[in-house]
Amino acid sequence: MQPQKQSDKNQTESAVQALVALFAADMKDVNALILEHMQSDVPLIPQLASYLIASGGKRLRPLLTLATSQLISETTEPAQGLAAAVEFIHTATLLHDDVVDGSEQRRGQKAANLVFGNQSSVLVGDYLFSKAFQLMVQSKSLEALRTLSDASAVIAEGEVMQLQYQGNLDLTWEAYLEIIGAKTAALFAAACEVSAYVNNKPELAKPLYDYGYNLGIAFQIADDILDYDGKEARLGKDKGDDFYEGKLTAPVLFALEKANEDEMGFWKRTLEENIFREGDFETAAELVFKHNGAEQSKDIANTYIQKAQEALSGFQDSLLKETLLNLPTEILHRES
Amino acid sequence: MQPQKQSDKNQTESAVQALVALFAADMKDVNALILEHMQSDVPLIPQLASYLIASGGKRLRPLLTLATSQLISETTEPAQGLAAAVEFIHTATLLHDDVVDGSEQRRGQKAANLVFGNQSSVLVGDYLFSKAFQLMVQSKSLEALRTLSDASAVIAEGEVMQLQYQGNLDLTWEAYLEIIGAKTAALFAAACEVSAYVNNKPELAKPLYDYGYNLGIAFQIADDILDYDGKEARLGKDKGDDFYEGKLTAPVLFALEKANEDEMGFWKRTLEENIFREGDFETAAELVFKHNGAEQSKDIANTYIQKAQEALSGFQDSLLKETLLNLPTEILHRES
Numbered sequence: 001m002q003p004q005k006q007s008d009k010n011q012t013e014s015a016v017q018a019l020v021a022l023f024a025a026d027m028k029d030v031n032a033l034i035l036e037h038m039q040s041d042v043p044l045i046p047q048l049a050s051y052l053i054a055s056g057g058k059r060l061r062p063l064l065t066l067a068t069s070q071l072i073s074e075t076t077e078p079a080q081g082l083a084a085a086v087e088f089i090h091t092a093t094l095l096h097d098d099v100v101d102g103s104e105q106r107r108g109q110k111a112a113n114l115v116f117g118n119q120s121s122v123l124v125g126d127y128l129f130s131k132a133f134q135l136m137v138q139s140k141s142l143e144a145l146r147t148l149s150d151a152s153a154v155i156a157e158g159e160v161m162q163l164q165y166q167g168n169l170d171l172t173w174e175a176y177l178e179i180i181g182a183k184t185a186a187l188f189a190a191a192c193e194v195s196a197y198v199n200n201k202p203e204l205a206k207p208l209y210d211y212g213y214n215l216g217i218a219f220q221i222a223d224d225i226l227d228y229d230g231k232e233a234r235l236g237k238d239k240g241d242d243f244y245e246g247k248l249t250a251p252v253l254f255a256l257e258k259a260n261e262d263e264m265g266f267w268k269r270t271l272e273e274n275i276f277r278e279g280d281f282e283t284a285a286e287l288v289f290k291h292n293g294a295e296q297s298k299d300i301a302n303t304y305i306q307k308a309q310e311a312l313s314g315f316q317d318s319l320l321k322e323t324l325l326n327l328p329t330e331i332l333h334r335e336s
Numbered sequence: 337m338q339p340q341k342q343s344d345k346n347q348t349e350s351a352v353q354a355l356v357a358l359f360a361a362d363m364k365d366v367n368a369l370i371l372e373h374m375q376s377d378v379p380l381i382p383q384l385a386s387y388l389i390a391s392g393g394k395r396l397r398p399l400l401t402l403a404t405s406q407l408i409s410e411t412t413e414p415a416q417g418l419a420a421a422v423e424f425i426h427t428a429t430l431l432h433d434d435v436v437d438g439s440e441q442r443r444g445q446k447a448a449n450l451v452f453g454n455q456s457s458v459l460v461g462d463y464l465f466s467k468a469f470q471l472m473v474q475s476k477s478l479e480a481l482r483t484l485s486d487a488s489a490v491i492a493e494g495e496v497m498q499l500q501y502q503g504n505l506d507l508t509w510e511a512y513l514e515i516i517g518a519k520t521a522a523l524f525a526a527a528c529e530v531s532a533y534v535n536n537k538p539e540l541a542k543p544l545y546d547y548g549y550n551l552g553i554a555f556q557i558a559d560d561i562l563d564y565d566g567k568e569a570r571l572g573k574d575k576g577d578d579f580y581e582g583k584l585t586a587p588v589l590f591a592l593e594k595a596n597e598d599e600m601g602f603w604k605r606t607l608e609e610n611i612f613r614e615g616d617f618e619t620a621a622e623l624v625f626k627h628n629g630a631e632q633s634k635d636i637a638n639t640y641i642q643k644a645q646e647a648l649s650g651f652q653d654s655l656l657k658e659t660l661l662n663l664p665t666e667i668l669h670r671e672s
Contacts, residue, residue: 042497096462100455119436119499122458126432127492129462133469133485137478145481146473153466160459161378 015326016058022320023066026076030062033084037131048116048124053091055107061191062087064215068208069195071320078198081135082144086191088132089148093155093187095125100163101245143197143205151190158182167246167272169256176253177217180224185216207311214308215328221301222332224249228288240281246271250300251293252284258291301332351662352394358656359402362412366398369420373467384452384460388427391443397527398423400551404544405531407656414534417471418480422527424468425484429491429523431461436499437581479533479541487526494518503582503608505592512589513553516560521552543647550644551664557637558668560585564624576617582607586636587629588620594627637668 020027038049062083069079076083094106099118103111113121129152136145162179165171192212196205227242228251242249248256248271256267266283269275288294305328315321356363374385398419405415412419430442435454439447449457465488472481498515501507528548532541563578564587578585584592584607592603602619605611624630641664651657 040493040496042493042500044496044500045493093462096458100458118454120496122432122436123492123495123499125462126429126465127489127496129465130485130489130492133481134489137482137485140478142473142476142478145469149466149469149473153463153470156459156463156466157376157378157381160376160380160456160463163455163459164378164380 015323015330016060016063018323019063019067019327020058022323023063023070023076026066026070026080027059027063029077030059030066030080030083030087033081033135034087037084037088037135038128040127044116044120045124045127048095048112048120049091049128051115052094052106052112053087055109057107059087060219061090061187064188064191064212065195067320067324068192068211069199071315071318071324072195072201072204073199078139079195081139082141082148082194082198083191085132085135085139085148086187086194088128088135089152089155090187092125092129092132093159095121095128097159099125100159101241103241139194139198141194141197143202144194147190147193147197147205151186154182154186158184158186162247165248167274169248169267169272171248171253173253176248176250180217180220181213184220184223185213188216188219189213207314210311211308211324214304214311215331217304218301218308218328219331221250221297221304222334225251225294225297226334228252228285229294240284243270243281243284244276246274250297251288254293254296255284255287255291259287263287298332305329305332351659351666352396352399354659355399355403355663356394358659359399359406359412362402362406362416363395363399365413366395366402366416366419366423369417369471370423373420373424373471374464376463380452380456381460381463384431384448384456385427385464387451388430388442388448389423391445393443395423396555397426397523400524400527400548401531403656403660404528404547405535407651407654407660408531408537408540409535414475415531417475418477418484418530418534419527421468421471421475421484422523422530424464424471425488425491426523428461428465428468429495431457431464433495435461436495437577439577475530475534477530477533479538480530483526483529483533483541487522490518490522494520494522498583501584503610505584505603505608507584507589509589512584512586516553516556517549520556520559521549524552524555525549543650546647547644547660550640550647551667553640554637554644554664555667557586557633557640558670561587561630561633562670564588564621565630576620579606579617579620580612582610586633587624590629590632591620591623591627595623599623634668641665641668 034053038046038053040046065079065083065086066076069076095112097103098106098111098113099121104114105111132148133145136148139145158179158181161175162183165175165179189209189212192208193205196202196208224242227239227249252267252271255263259267266287270280270284308328309325312321312324370389374389375382401415401419401422402412405412431448433439434442434447434449435457440450441447468484469481472484475481494515494517497511498519501511501515525545525548529541529545532538532544560578563575563585588603588607591599595603602623606616606620644664645661648657648660
């Protein structure tokens with residue numbers, strides 16, 4: 001395992017770039033499956049789906065399915081349909097999340113719900129979710145189907161739990177980690193685990209699950225840091241989204257732990273009572289900075305990164321394994 | 337096949353009552369599965385799910401899975417998980433529909449979206465949909481999984497299509513039948529078809545699909561009639577919902593075909609331009625009555641009822657088959 005140089009952007013970008021390059025041909029096939037399965041005689045469906053899907057995103061989850069599959073097999077072919085299914089589940093979740101959150105931006109463009117309406121976003125999300133299951137059925141692996149339907153249920157549970165904790169300053173670390181474990185890490189985990197089943201190596205399900213799960217936690221913590229860290233490049237969504245939605249995340253949990261009375265009053269007014277004044281987000285970001293929220297969150301994420309890396313210890317050394325080992329650290333230090 | 341006496345309510349209620357009685361014990365097991373699978377550590381999920389599920393409804397779709405299963409096998413046991421899955425898909429669809437339509441009532445009580453909020457309804461719908469797939473995976477029939485994931489995609493397509501045709505007076509009969517075929521009949525069809533797979537009689541998939549599909553079309557036309565027919569008992573939803581949502585249905589299509597200039601102006605103002613005045617729904621119901629919209633819609637439904645009945649022609653005669661033959665006519669003439 002090679003330690004990552006955090007200061008060198010080119011270096012830290014290399015794992016995702018390497019994966020994208022390694023699986024360029026395979027992802028082409030996956031993208032063809034995605035395109036094929038988002039078609040419909042009802043024109044709004046491919047219109048809305050392609051608006052979100054074509055807008056990019058790194059396709060990290062299907063890439064993980066391909067990469068973990070290649071790690072244990074000579075070809076990614078049997079995993080390609082599942083990789084497409086994983087991306088459909090992710091896309092369906094994004095569509096519904098943006099409706100639930102009333103999001104205005106996604107991947108640097110106007111959110112689909114604002115362009116096509118909430119109604120269409122709900123229904124096209126349902127369509128993509130169904131298409132994901134069609135693709136899974138084609139894989140003929142009941143274990144993969146079980147894994148991904150379990151993950152889908154857990155994702156929805158995580159989203160409901162997050163909704164219920166909105167504006168609740170009593171959110172514990174345990175509950176926060178449960179929420180991000182469900183809403184984010186579960187799909188990362190399943191995206192990796194299914195490779196074991198579709199390649200007839202069920203004994204590898206556990207380590208692949210562990211790799212994906214811990215990577216997913218680190219990914220979400222990194223995402224949560226980016227929402228407050230003014231020095232990082234803008235995500236493809238508005239800064240301060242979590243703050244204005246009353247979502248308590250790792251950097252804020254640290255700021256809350258050390259908050260004085262005035263600061264607690266600020267957090268209560270904003271997150272809990274939902275009363276916002278001009279400059280509030282800047283104040284929130286300053287308080288996170290003052291209490292070292294981003295750095296401490298990264299420390300937590302690093303414990304998960306270590307677990308992700310340990311999960312791969314039983315796999316034979318290879319360039320691909322090296323890349324997968326570097327991936328979590330790179331994701332934590334990404335700037336967008 | 338025994339012709340149904342339409343004037344005798346007790347007589348026309350008997351097929352559903354007979355099915356409910358015949359499968360009381362089996363449905364108890366299905367209900368236990370439903371209850372078990374709607375549990376979650378996130379309390380809002382069983383709260384919201386049970387609000388809708390416990391509020392009743394006839395559970396017609398899972399009942400169809402049990403009945404068609406019994407028709408071809410000695411026990412409904414292998415079909416019970418799928419029956420529960422079918423009910424979960426239906427419930428998830430209702431939750432999302434009510435968000436999309438902004439419904440105020442469902443099954444005679446306040447719609448879940450008004451009690452728990454749109455956000456929760458979207459997410460709990462996703463949860464129930466995922467649980468449906470978990471139940472299907474447990475059935476271990478890839479064919480059943482394919483059938484129900486196909487149906488789920490078709491349902492979403494139908495809902496999107498319906499949304500796109502809202503307020504469009506140019507809706508053709510062909511498009512109307514395509515919409516109700518997708519949003520309603522597809523699940524009735526799948527609910528019956530899966531019995532063939534789970535009982536290892538794939539050769540019966542086609543006739544069971546045909547029975548369910550044609551029954552579903554008749555069911556939806558009956559539902560559409562009830563929304564305008566002032567003489568029938570109230571459904572568990574507000575009268576005039578379809579009208580105020582700009583949904584064009586069978587009785588209105590007949591009224592439109594015969595509309596004079598004034599009447600066309602009325603339909604344009606209301607359905608197309610969405611401008612409503614007091615008494616508009618009463619006027620709409622009068623126009624439907626004037627042009628015999630309900631009776632003519634029933635004539636159309638009867639052609640589907642005949643097809644449903646014909647689909648069972650290859651099955652051995654039995655009391656259960658007799659009941660299934662009577663069911664479509666009874667459903668068409670139901671009062672709620």
